[in-house]
Amino acid sequence: MIRSDTSPLRQWLRRTLSLLTGVLLLLALPTVAADAPGESPDQAPGAPYADTTDGPSVDTLIRELPAGNFNDRRRVAAALAAAGDPRVADILAALADGRLLATGDGPPRILIRDADDREAGTDAISGEAVAADVLAEARRIPVHNPLRNALRSLVAVAGVADARPERRIRSLSRLIRDGGNPDLVPFLEERLDTEDDQRASDLLKTLLALAHLDTGDEAARIEAVATLRGSLLPEARRALAATAAEDPDERVREAAMEAVEHAESRIRFFRFSENLFFGLSAGSVLLLAAIGLAITFGVMGVINMAHGELIMIGAYTTWFIQTLIPGTLSTGILLAIPAAFVVAGLVGIAMERGVIQFLYGRPLETLLATFGISLILQQAVRTLFSPLNRPVASPEWLSGSLNINPVLSLTWSRIYIFVFAIMVFVALILVMKKTSLGLKVRAVAQNRPMARALGVRTGWVDALTFGLGAGLAGVAGVALSQLTNVGPNMGQAYIIDSFMVVVFGGVGNLWGTFVGAMGLGVMTKFIEPHVGAVLAKIIVLIFIILFIQKRPRGLFPKKGRAAEN
Amino acid sequence: MLTRRLLTSDWGGTFVLGLLVAMLIAVPIANLMVPPDSPYYLSSYWVALLGKFLTFALLALAIDLIWGYAGILSLGHGAFFGLGGYAMGMYLTRQIGEQGVYGHPVLPDFMVFLSYEELPWFWLGFDMFWFALLMAMLVPGLLALVFGWLAFRSRVSGVYFAIITQALVFALMLAFFRNEMGFGGNNGLTDFKEILGFSVQARETRVALFLASGIAVILGYLACRYIVTSRFGRVLIAVRDAEDRTRFSGYRVDHYKLWVFVFSAVLAGIAGALYVPQVGIINPGEFSPIRSIEAVLWVAVGGRGSLFGAIVGAFAVNGAKTWFTVAYPMFWLFALGALFVLVTLFLPRGLVGLFRRRREGES
Numbered sequence: 001m002i003r004s005d006t007s008p009l010r011q012w013l014r015r016t017l018s019l020l021t022g023v024l025l026l027l028a029l030p031t032v033a034a035d036a037p038g039e040s041p042d043q044a045p046g047a048p049y050a051d052t053t054d055g056p057s058v059d060t061l062i063r064e065l066p067a068g069n070f071n072d073r074r075r076v077a078a079a080l081a082a083a084g085d086p087r088v089a090d091i092l093a094a095l096a097d098g099r100l101l102a103t104g105d106g107p108p109r110i111l112i113r114d115a116d117d118r119e120a121g122t123d124a125i126s127g128e129a130v131a132a133d134v135l136a137e138a139r140r141i142p143v144h145n146p147l148r149n150a151l152r153s154l155v156a157v158a159g160v161a162d163a164r165p166e167r168r169i170r171s172l173s174r175l176i177r178d179g180g181n182p183d184l185v186p187f188l189e190e191r192l193d194t195e196d197d198q199r200a201s202d203l204l205k206t207l208l209a210l211a212h213l214d215t216g217d218e219a220a221r222i223e224a225v226a227t228l229r230g231s232l233l234p235e236a237r238r239a240l241a242a243t244a245a246e247d248p249d250e251r252v253r254e255a256a257m258e259a260v261e262h263a264e265s266r267i268r269f270f271r272f273s274e275n276l277f278f279g280l281s282a283g284s285v286l287l288l289a290a291i292g293l294a295i296t297f298g299v300m301g302v303i304n305m306a307h308g309e310l311i312m313i314g315a316y317t318t319w320f321i322q323t324l325i326p327g328t329l330s331t332g333i334l335l336a337i338p339a340a341f342v343v344a345g346l347v348g349i350a351m352e353r354g355v356i357q358f359l360y361g362r363p364l365e366t367l368l369a370t371f372g373i374s375l376i377l378q379q380a381v382r383t384l385f386s387p388l389n390r391p392v393a394s395p396e397w398l399s400g401s402l403n404i405n406p407v408l409s410l411t412w413s414r415i416y417i418f419v420f421a422i423m424v425f426v427a428l429i430l431v432m433k434k435t436s437l438g439l440k441v442r443a444v445a446q447n448r449p450m451a452r453a454l455g456v457r458t459g460w461v462d463a464l465t466f467g468l469g470a471g472l473a474g475v476a477g478v479a480l481s482q483l484t485n486v487g488p489n490m491g492q493a494y495i496i497d498s499f500m501v502v503v504f505g506g507v508g509n510l511w512g513t514f515v516g517a518m519g520l521g522v523m524t525k526f527i528e529p530h531v532g533a534v535l536a537k538i539i540v541l542i543f544i545i546l547f548i549q550k551r552p553r554g555l556f557p558k559k560g561r562a563a564e565n
Numbered sequence: 566m567l568t569r570r571l572l573t574s575d576w577g578g579t580f581v582l583g584l585l586v587a588m589l590i591a592v593p594i595a596n597l598m599v600p601p602d603s604p605y606y607l608s609s610y611w612v613a614l615l616g617k618f619l620t621f622a623l624l625a626l627a628i629d630l631i632w633g634y635a636g637i638l639s640l641g642h643g644a645f646f647g648l649g650g651y652a653m654g655m656y657l658t659r660q661i662g663e664q665g666v667y668g669h670p671v672l673p674d675f676m677v678f679l680s681y682e683e684l685p686w687f688w689l690g691f692d693m694f695w696f697a698l699l700m701a702m703l704v705p706g707l708l709a710l711v712f713g714w715l716a717f718r719s720r721v722s723g724v725y726f727a728i729i730t731q732a733l734v735f736a737l738m739l740a741f742f743r744n745e746m747g748f749g750g751n752n753g754l755t756d757f758k759e760i761l762g763f764s765v766q767a768r769e770t771r772v773a774l775f776l777a778s779g780i781a782v783i784l785g786y787l788a789c790r791y792i793v794t795s796r797f798g799r800v801l802i803a804v805r806d807a808e809d810r811t812r813f814s815g816y817r818v819d820h821y822k823l824w825v826f827v828f829s830a831v832l833a834g835i836a837g838a839l840y841v842p843q844v845g846i847i848n849p850g851e852f853s854p855i856r857s858i859e860a861v862l863w864v865a866v867g868g869r870g871s872l873f874g875a876i877v878g879a880f881a882v883n884g885a886k887t888w889f890t891v892a893y894p895m896f897w898l899f900a901l902g903a904l905f906v907l908v909t910l911f912l913p914r915g916l917v918g919l920f921r922r923r924r925e926g927e928s
Contacts, residue, residue, distance in 0.1 A: 303724055303727075303728075305858075355906055355910065358910055359909065359910070363723065363724045364638045364723070364724070364727065365909040365913070366909075367638075367640075367724070367727065368858075368861065368862060368865055368905050368908075368909050369905055369906050369909040369910065371858055371862075371905055372901070372902040372903065372904065372905020372906040372909075373902060373905075373906060374902070375898045375899075375901055375902035375905070376898070376899055376902035376903065376906075378898065379895075379896075379898035379899050379902065380899075382898075383895060492855075496731060496732060496735050496854065499728050499731070499732075500728075500732060503725060503728055503729075534739050534740075534742070534743055535743070537736075537739055538736045538739050538740050541732045541733075541735060541736040541739075542736060544729070544732060545712075545715075545729050545732055545733060545736075546715070548716075548719075548721055548725060548729050549715045549716060549718070549719040549721060550719065552719055552720060552721050552725060
């Protein structure tokens with residue numbers, strides 16, 4: 001039920017309610033928890049929370065929940081929230097959801113109905129499971145909307161005292177989102193003394209500082225500003241901005257202003273880092289897509305329009321292996337990498353031996369022939385499997401994200417794909433520079449007749465080179481299957497981008513492809529926030545078209561004799 | 566003199582022209598005068614289909630002129646075709662007027678839908694036929710002029726040129742898919758009602774459009790033939806066969822390439838303008854790179870470097886496509902793909918190469 005509230009009315013409502021809750025909490029604590037109506041709150045700060053022995057026990061309070069009217073219930077709930085009992089958060093959450101039930105006769109038993117299963121439930125006090133028939137006879141403890149909203153905040157307050165750190169962190173974040181609440185200060189200060197989790201303690205400090213900013217004296221406000229200075233939470237920034245504009249004291253205003261600037265410069269830095277990361281991530285996708293083409297087009301000069309379809313074949317291999325061995329996703333993905341390399345590589349070799357070898361030296365004809373092959377491959381997949389997209393699952397470790405701070409979080413899948421792209425690139429460089437195949441490939445590319453005269457079997461090298469490029473496209477397909485839909489048309493999405501990368505980087509230069517891919521990726525992502533994704537793409541395309549005019553041979557042109565034609 | 570140069574020196578071309586003229590005479594008769602129950606009756610569907618093929622033939626001529634004679638392979642001629650089509654589509658959309666769904670006197674339906682206040686400036690003037698027709702030639706021509714000037718000046722050629730033309734058409738497709746462009750976005754322009762006051766659905770209008778397309782192809786052929794048999798054309802062929810040598814002989818190669826490229830773009834624009842009223846829709850799909858590559862295939866199948874071959878190729882491939890997609894829809898892409906491979910491997914001079922004597926070869 002917690003929606004992202006943005007309308008002013010809801011915000012106002014929430015603020016009012018959390019204030020109300022705080023006031024009620026204060027009212028309720030002395031009367032119910034400490035059973036000492038005469039005490040004013042500041043005389044015994046925190047005392048009731050730590051010591052429940054001289055007030056009614058938590059069990060008694062829980063049993064009192066069904067009694068009385070909505071206001072009584074709110075008072076009891078407030079007392080419960082402050083009791084620091086680990087059961088309370090669940091009970092209050094259940095009450096807010098209308099899942100808290102009470103049996104009718106005798107001393108009431110309080111039951112929690114399961115959130116997912118209406119037939120199942122537990123006893124709120126003992127935590128034992130409850131039979132379905134008891135559950136069916138029990139009555140729902142009524143709540144109305146104001147109470148429900150108050151309960152949400154109380155659940156968070158109760159959660160601050162929870163034994164589990166992650167629950168405490170969540171509750172604190174919720175309280176921060178609700179805005180600083182001065183009435184909670186004594187309670188929170190006490191928690192700060194006992195808090196041993198670093199993140200929770202940071203959040204507590206932030207929360208306290210937010211409260212002090214509203215109500216503290218000048219020194220406290222300045223200290224609060226200093227605390228919030230390092231925070232990247234949007235609430236902290238908003239509060240600081242408000243202080244900078246409205247605080248009666250000039251020194252506080254100045255400190256707040258400086259803090260806002262500090263926070264904003266940090267945020268700019270993290271936004272920049274985020275853009276850079278997105279850019280490098282997009283660049284690594286481009287690199288993966290283009291790296292095979294850097295071999296087939298860059299080194300061999302074959303305009304391979306079926307390159308995208310080789311990527312598609314790699315992605316389908318992933319899907320096929322996952323279907324063969326369901327249940328073991330991680331192994332499936334890892335197996336798919338060599339499998340896709342082999343399958344796509346074999347298709348590539350077949351293409352080279354069957355068609356392309358007759359067309360060397362006629363690049364435009366190669367373009368048309370490979371385009372024909374791409375149509376055949378697409379239609380073959382469509383006929384063999386289905387024209388619809390195939391579902392490819394991702395293993396657990398590829399999902400989720402790495403949260404560095406409130407402004408910057410990096411998704412794991414993109415981190416892995418970035419690392420993977422680098423690994424593939426390094427492996428390719430090693431193959432080209434350190435193996436005998438690489439040597440022969442370079443020799444044939446530089447001077448075919450001379451290589452042949454020295455005993456290199458050029459036909460065989462051609463086939464293997466093309467197979468290598470095709471296999472790399474297949475490997476790219478494995479990675480891309482984790483990012484996009486796997487369907488017969490998926491290759492088309494990459495073909496133009498891949499050619500742009502290779503041409504931009506400089507044909508025949510693997511490092512050019514690397515720099516080109518990363519450069520275009522980063523460029524796109526830095527333009528995107530200003531103009532949107534499609535326009536950014538158009539701008540990049542136009543940029544490349546103009547760039548080619550200026551440097552017709554790309555960023556890193558081949559030099560020397562090999563550059564001719 | 567001119568007759569000999571344009572016609573009788575090239576018997577294949579004359580033969581194909583003869584066939585075209587015969588078609589232009591026979592089709593209207595078979596559609597308008599023969600009673601519908603006669604076996605010689607040709608339905609309006611066929612008239613529109615043949616009319617469409619004629620516009621494709623004109624596009625193929627445009628591509629063959631630059632690819633076959635100047636060695637410039639453009640994988641983005643769909644850009645010029647599509648722009649010409651959009652110019653005509655804008656005229657036809659303006660002609661809808663109050664007959665649209667929303668009945669707005671000036672704004673097209675999609676603009677009313679997207680709550681435009683007034684007509685964007687680039688839509689002004691398209692209520693006039695002559696203006697739309699002028700734009701259908703001028704806009705592709707200007708784009709080709711700017712693009713070609715940039716590309717040829719810095720000697721971008723061959724494969725690089727092919728790839729950046731593909732980028733051009735791809736960028737246009739992305740741009741026209743955007744609603745903000747003001748060209749109907751994804752849906753393009755459609756639901757046309759009238760052209761020059763005649764209903765676009767009427768039989769007579771279709772026949773007239775068919776005739777216009779046929780005449781455009783014949784004129785286009787004669788113009789291309791005139792170019793390739795002129796001195797200018799000889800230089801083009803020299804550029805195709807040995808660009809550097811031509812440059813060293815003192816010819817401004819980039820100027821020759823630029824002007825033939827612009828002319829070709831204008832031809833493609835005219836083809837697009839004739840295409841749209843006959844199919845009744847223009848959308849960004851016309852800019853998809855695959856459409857442009859397909860058009861290159863027509864030329865390759867017909868015979869690169871032979872103008873009438875382009876016409877033959879456009880009819881052959883599109884005829885086969887129409888037949889396949891009805892008879893064996895599954896296999897059309899297989900057939901098309903195989904055609905690409907087989908033609909490049911075994912028929913480098915296309916279908917007309919089969920009938921041509923070797924010594925006459927131009928490539």
